[in-house]
Amino acid sequence: MPLTKITSISGRCVPVPGDDIDTDRIIPARFMKCVTFDGLGQYMFYDVRHDEKGQPRQHPLNDPRFAGAAIILSGKNFGCGSSREHAPQAIRRAGFKAVVAEGFAEIFFGNSTTLGMPCVSASRADIGAISEMVEANPALELTLDLAAKTLSVADRQFPFDIRETARAALMAGEWDPIAQLLDSTREVDRVATALPYVGPRT
Amino acid sequence: MPTTPFSFALGAGLPYFSALQNQRPIMSTSGKTLFEKVWEAHAVRRLPNGQTQLFIGTHLIHEVTSPQAFAMLRELGLGVRYPHRTFATVDHIVPTDDRDEPFADALADEMIKALRKNCRDFGITYFDIKSGHQGIVHIVGPEQGITQPGTTIACGDSHTSTHGAFGAIAFGIGTSQVRDILATQTMALSPLKVRRINVSGRLGPGVYSKDVILHIIRKLGVNGGTGFAYEYGGEVFDAFSMEDRMTVCNMSIEGGARVGYVNPDEKTFAYLKGRPHAPKGAEWDKAVQRWRAVASDADCRYDDIVEFNAADIRPTVTWGINPGQAVFIDENIPRPSDVPESERASVEEALAHMKLKGGQPVRGIPINVAFLGSCTNGRFNDFVEVAKHIKGRRVAPGVRAIAVPGSQAVGDLLHEKGIDRVFIDAGFDWREAGCSMCLAMNPDKLVGDELCASSSNRNFKGRQGSPTGRTILMSPLMVAAAAITGTVCDAREIFQAPS
Numbered sequence: 037m038p039l040t041k042i043t044s045i046s047g048r049c050v051p052v053p054g055d056d057i058d059t060d061r062i063i064p065a066r067f068m069k070c071v072t073f074d075g076l077g078q079y080m081f082y083d084v085r086h087d088e089k090g091q092p093r094q095h096p097l098n099d100p101r102f103a104g105a106a107i108i109l110s111g112k113n114f115g116c117g118s119s120r121e122h123a124p125q126a127i128r129r130a131g132f133k134a135v136v137a138e139g140f141a142e143i144f145f146g147n148s149t150t151l152g153m154p155c156v157s158a159s160r161a162d163i164g165a166i167s168e169m170v171e172a173n174p175a176l177e178l179t180l181d182l183a184a185k186t187l188s189v190a191d192r193q194f195p196f197d198i199r200e201t202a203r204a205a206l207m208a209g210e211w212d213p214i215a216q217l218l219d220s221t222r223e224v225d226r227v228a229t230a231l232p233y234v235g236p237r238t
Numbered sequence: 239m240p241t242t243p244f245s246f247a248l249g250a251g252l253p254y255f256s257a258l259q260n261q262r263p264i265m266s267t268s269g270k271t272l273f274e275k276v277w278e279a280h281a282v283r284r285l286p287n288g289q290t291q292l293f294i295g296t297h298l299i300h301e302v303t304s305p306q307a308f309a310m311l312r313e314l315g316l317g318v319r320y321p322h323r324t325f326a327t328v329d330h331i332v333p334t335d336d337r338d339e340p341f342a343d344a345l346a347d348e349m350i351k352a353l354r355k356n357c358r359d360f361g362i363t364y365f366d367i368k369s370g371h372q373g374i375v376h377i378v379g380p381e382q383g384i385t386q387p388g389t390t391i392a393c394g395d396s397h398t399s400t401h402g403a404f405g406a407i408a409f410g411i412g413t414s415q416v417r418d419i420l421a422t423q424t425m426a427l428s429p430l431k432v433r434r435i436n437v438s439g440r441l442g443p444g445v446y447s448k449d450v451i452l453h454i455i456r457k458l459g460v461n462g463g464t465g466f467a468y469e470y471g472g473e474v475f476d477a478f479s480m481e482d483r484m485t486v487c488n489m490s491i492e493g494g495a496r497v498g499y500v501n502p503d504e505k506t507f508a509y510l511k512g513r514p515h516a517p518k519g520a521e522w523d524k525a526v527q528r529w530r531a532v533a534s535d536a537d538c539r540y541d542d543i544v545e546f547n548a549a550d551i552r553p554t555v556t557w558g559i560n561p562g563q564a565v566f567i568d569e570n571i572p573r574p575s576d577v578p579e580s581e582r583a584s585v586e587e588a589l590a591h592m593k594l595k596g597g598q599p600v601r602g603i604p605i606n607v608a609f610l611g612s613c614t615n616g617r618f619n620d621f622v623e624v625a626k627h628i629k630g631r632r633v634a635p636g637v638r639a640i641a642v643p644g645s646q647a648v649g650d651l652l653h654e655k656g657i658d659r660v661f662i663d664a665g666f667d668w669r670e671a672g673c674s675m676c677l678a679m680n681p682d683k684l685v686g687d688e689l690c691a692s693s694s695n696r697n698f699k700g701r702q703g704s705p706t707g708r709t710i711l712m713s714p715l716m717v718a719a720a721a722i723t724g725t726v727c728d729a730r731e732i733f734q735a736p737s
Contacts (some may be wrong), residue, residue: 055584056460056560060698064705065679069331069345071305071352073413083705113461116494116560117698118677119396120303121412142464142496143396146427147412160580201428204287213426214314216285217418221319223282224424227293228320231279232528233389233517234295238322238361 041209042152045134046179047106049189050096051167052081057110058117059144063126065118076122077129101174109167110137114155115144124148134180136187136196138163149202152211156180158187162194182207269535271432272388272501273467276407276532280390282424289426296384296391296406297324297419299362300375301331301353302679303394307416308356318360320423325384326357327365329374330679334642334669337367346680360420373645373671376400376488376613380480381647383513386525387502388532392419397613397695399490402499403483404506405532407467409496430497431465431541436472439548444730446623447482448615448693448713450474450546452554452564454486455493458544460562463495466542469534470500474548480509481619488614489695492561501533555726556697556711557600558588563697565600567716567728573597591699592708593687601727603710607690608639608721609702610666610714612676615693616644620714621652625660627715627733633665634724640682641666642674666721678703691720 067079085097092098108127114137115123124147127135134154148155158166169189170176179188180196182203187194205211228234270278282291297320299307304326311318318324331346341347350367357364365371365378372378376397379385387405391398396410411425418425437450455462468490475483483500490498500506507526510516517525552566563585565571573596574585589596594603610616610624621643633639641661643649649671652658658668675682676694683703684690690702690709697709710726719729 053583054587055581058560058696058698060677060696060701064700065330065677066703068302069343069349069679071348072309073306083700088705113464113494116460117396117491117696119394119398119410119412119491121306121394121414124412139461139464141461141494143410143412143491147414150412150414199428201288205289208286210287212414213285213289213291214414214418214421217291217422217424217426218316220283220291220424221422224291224293224319224422227280227282228295228423231293231295232521232525233386234293234320234323237320 039209039212040152042154042206042211043183044179044181045107045154046177047133048102048104048174048176049107049109049166049170049178050102050105051109051170052096053111055111056113056116059115059120059123060117062115062123063120068120068122073122073125073129076126077131080126080130104131106131106133107178107180108132108135109163110135112138114140116141119143119147121147124151124153128153136163136180145199145202149205149211150213152206154180154182154198154202154206156196156198158194158196165192166194268539269537271469271534271538271540272405272499272532273407273430273432273469273497276388276390277429279388285426289428291424292390292427293424294392294419295323295389297423298375298379298391298393298398299324299326299416300395301328301349303413304356304416305349305352306413307420310414310417311420316421318362318420321361323423324362324420325365325379326353326362327372327375327378328353328367330673330677332367332672333681334672334674335681337670343681370646370650373647374613374616374673377617377644377648380404380484381513381645383510383516386510386516387506387529392425396491397488399496399498400484400488400613402487402490402497403480404510405499405502405529407497407499410491430467432469433463433466433542433544434469434471434540435544435546437470437474437546437548438472439474440477441474441548441551444715445551445553446713446715447478447485449551449554451486451489452556452561452711453551454546455489455562456554456564458493460492460560461494463490463493466495467497467499468493468495469540470498475500476503479619480505481617484617485614489561492695502529553713553716553728553730555600555716556709557592557594558585559591559697559699561695561697561711563588564711567601570597570599571595603689603726604724605637605691605710605720605726606688607684608633608637608717609675609690609692609694610640610717611642611644611674612694613644613673614695615714616642616648618648618651620693621657621661624714624718625657628664628718628722629660631664631722633721637721637724639666639721640669640675642669643671646671675702677701691717691726693717
């Protein structure tokens with residue numbers, strides 16, 4: 037089944053302020069006791085959104101003004117820590133389509149790309165400006181244009197960066213590499229045979 | 239699934255290491271790093287988006303990040319292509335006290351059953367809970383001799399970087415990549431740059447590998463390693479045991495580096511010799527020859543080089559909510575006004591969570607819990623070193639102290655040598671092998687805002703199981719000193735001249 041070519045994403049934004057937001061915070065480990073990713077969306081940022089008694093805290097992710105947002109705005113080194121794919125899975129399943137942050141941890145970035153969820157980097161100043169605009173008017177839509185590498189909100193435009201390999205894969209609809217990986221078994225077996233520690237397939 | 243013409247056009251006919259050649263001048267006569275050599279030997283082809291299809295010779299799996307991958311495999315009607323190159327164990331969810339099945343936690347029980355079934359269905363070697371070989375995946379791999387120099391290793395766990403201690407290139411991966419490796423024994427990846435980190439000189443008494451990596455992360459930042467593999471070397475690493483090297487490589491990811499490694503040497507070979515999955519007989523000699531050749535060449539080119547002096551490193555502890563927020567034991571916690579404006583909010587957030595004040599000494603902070611164990615510091619030598627110093631001492635009243643061997647083999651050996659007794663006599667709760675309180679997917683958890691002196695790797699908010707729980711990372715001996723005094727303290731002052 038061909039994958040969607042992701043060239044642009046439009047939607048409302050929610051600011052999730054902070055640097056070094058780790059994947060334990062995105063999805064606390066206790067919600068990973070599961071054999072499927074289904075249902076993870078409701079636990080996204082659970083301890084950020086709830087106090088110890090399970091009551092909702094004041095946070096943009098609980099703010100009805102931002103309900104239905106499709107794009108997360110955040111700080112430096114987003115998604116650091118554990119390699120758990122549960123983190124981008126939870127964000128996806130909570131209805132988000134992209135993350136705009138100052139930077140991303142490597143494993144999170146790769147996991148998100150494989151799910152077709154672009155993670156793009158913008159400057160602190162630009163993310164601050166976008167956050168201010170959407171705080172003032174949460175109905176504003178942001179358009180993330182992968183071809184032009186721009187974020188457009190109202191009449192303003194901001195540049196973003198994304199690793200070229202990820203941009204190419206998203207735009208070509210090849211963000212999940214499994215089909216390509218399956219397509220070269222002969223080359224794979226040749227490499228394996230040349231590796232003494234691997235040995236032939238059993 | 240059809241391949242697009244695009245992939246044929248770019249994918250076929252290129253040299254194996256084309257992705258690297260894009261980055262490095264072909265005319266260069268300089269030698270190669272271990273990373274480059276291993277990458278080139280495992281590169282299958284260049285993918286249309288410019289990434290490399292990389293062969294993963296060794297795949298390790300555990301119960302948390304693999305069941306969804308097997309489900310995807312079944313959904314796609316795919317099998318496991320190289321079942322003899324995947325090895326499984328169970329670690330995150332296993333209780334460390336009562337291990338009889340079914341587990342009290344029905345979800346945990348479902349996970350171990352799923353792993354067992356998946357391994358059986360697909361013919362995968364599984365070190366089960368009753369095998370005598372179960373343990374934390376990053377401890378089991380090396381002790382079984384599965385982890386070898388010059389190999390590529392992947393596991394759905396960020397601390398896979400641990401295996402780099404043997405001169406392997408080891409990646410933490412997500413579940414979709416677990417699926418990719420099960421189905422094809424390959425994954426799509428871009429090459430990393432290599433940063434050489436030299437630590438020269440000799441560490442002072444009471445300063446350990448854990449202090450070295452906490453110091454490196456503090457200085458280079460929690461995202462300083464993004465895009466890099468860290469190659470650790472210098473006199474300190476030459477002198478380190480394999481266990482010490484594993485401790486450092488383990489926490490590479492906490493510095494943002496997905497991969498960390500040490501070039502293999504005689505210590506590496508001595509550690510591996512005779513292990514169950516290590517090569518035997520004539521194969522052993524050939525393997526050692528290959529392993530020697532895979533080390534970085536003297537004239538290789540690094541993308542970056544960073545120098546540290548061992549004499550500058552003192553026992554280091556974290557005070558905040560990421561592993562880079564750390565100070566020497568005799569320093570004060572920074573005030574928000576001490577740091578650049580861009581970091582102020584992070585410092586304030588960390589202080590608020592930790593219930594600490596900027597400017598206060600880190601020494602003297604009262605603790606509630608002491609945790610010895612994890613894939614960072616749950617190895618034989620870690621316990622031996624602590625045992626040397628705690629003999630005859632007692633855990634402070636009111637402190638809950640637990641010691642958790644990283645594998646059944648580690649636990650058995652400590653028991654055989656009577657070392658478990660030293661911990662039990664000192665008032666530690668001696669447990670069975672598992673991840674335990676490092677990440678609280680099992681019954682070992684902090685309660686409320688308890689503060690834990692921990693030999694693990696992450697001090698993230700909520701990491702140890704309570705959303706308000708607090709973690710201070712430190713070396714095993716510093717954990718023991720905190721357990722005995724009930725406060726964060728300098729182990730060098732508590733114990734007689736640590737070696």
